[in-house]
Amino acid sequence: MFFRKTRTRSTRWLIAIGALALNALILAPAQAAAGLNVVATTSTLGALAREIGGDQAEVRVLAPPDRDAHYLDARPSFMAALRRADMLLEIGAGLEEGWLPAAQRGASNRAINSGQPGHFRAADMIELRRSITMDGPNMGHVHEEGNPHFNTDPRRLAEIAIALGERMGQLHSDHADTFMERAERTANRLREHAEALADRVEPGQHIVVYHEDLDYLEEWLPVEIVGYLEPAPGIPPTARHLRSLVSDLEGTEGTVLYAEFQPPRGAEFLERNLGWPTHAVPLDPPADSGLEGYLELMTTWAESLPQR
Structure with missing residues (x-):
């Protein structure tokens, strides 16, 4: 009777140890491949x-x-x-x-x-x-x-x-x-x-942006930033500043760009008073994007400007 109990207990231990070993073998490749x-x-x-x-x-x-x-x-x-x-x-x-x-x-x-x-x-x-x-x-x-x-x-x-x-x-x-x-x-x-x-965009474009978040467009597109809707970083557009922009840019051609989450009022003021087209653009691709999403975003930025 005692022998049977001991053997049963030993068998259970062997089964438990075998199960652990099997789990280790299963998990090791999965962890290595993680x-x-x-x-x-x-x-x-x-x-x-x-x-x-x-x-x-x-x-x-x-x-x-x-x-x-x-x-x-x-x-x-x-x-x-x-x-x-x-x-x-x-x-x-x-x-x-x-x-x-x-x-x-x-x-x-x-x-x-x-x-x-x-x-x-x-x-x-x-x-x-x-x-x-x-x-x-x-x-x-x-x-x-x-x-x-x-x-x-x-x-x-x-x-x-x-x-x-x-x-x-x-x-x-x-x-x-x-x-x-x-x-x-x-x-x-x-x-x-x-x-x-860049080859598709009409050279020598002037743009006004809301904040410095679109400044890097100058690095790869044939554009020049000639003004900001903010009178200073962090300060919303004021009527005085917008009138000053209109005065400085009157008689010129260009485009106003701003981020989709920024208020449109300043851009719309320049559109009414200068005739410059305005575009609200995303600054980043959709949250689940891969590279294709970013390439499409680049196209959106470039196509908001006059094309050759």
Whole structure:
């Protein structure tokens, strides 16, 4: 009787150990094949991560593309997403300074803290334009590192794509070569599309924009920014400033561009008084976009201007 109980107990232990071993064998390949859990602050960075990561990256975007990424709250859902992240992609240069540090603290994930390989700050990978927030009065942020709105410059994004491919390869070395191949292909497509679109736009275009968030269009399209609807960064358009713009630009031709989430009143005033066409444009692609979404956005920007 005692022998049977001992044998039964031993058999159960053997079965349990075998089950654990089997689970380990099943889980080990799955864990080895698991991709990167990437959290991007903007949908432009998310699109790059999806294109470069392919099947080896699961990407979550925090900032809705129809909102100003300067002014978000550190939501509990942001913290939950960051807590599970292998990699955090941010624009940097102060764009997310009002909410991202708090979300990082709430996430308590050392892997994505500043200075860690899992923290990718895109602004560190390129040279930035000087920010107009550094000159004169303003009521909001001051971007001392430079203008952080390089999401509207595909040529700079091409540089960022290469740097992102390298970083993803560091974190997931088994797929490093694939990431770099996809990054190089992404960079080439961005550059080629930018060149093709620039060739279609009538040279010497003048544009007025709302804020400095469209300044980088000057870097790849044949345009010159001749004014801002804001009298100073962070200050809404005033009647006095708009009248001054009309006086300065009277008798000239151009286009007024502003982001979809910005108020249209100032642009409409210039349209009525100067006859300049106005366009509200997105600044980022849809939240679930890959590279194609960003290429379509580039086309939208270029086609808002007179074509050859």
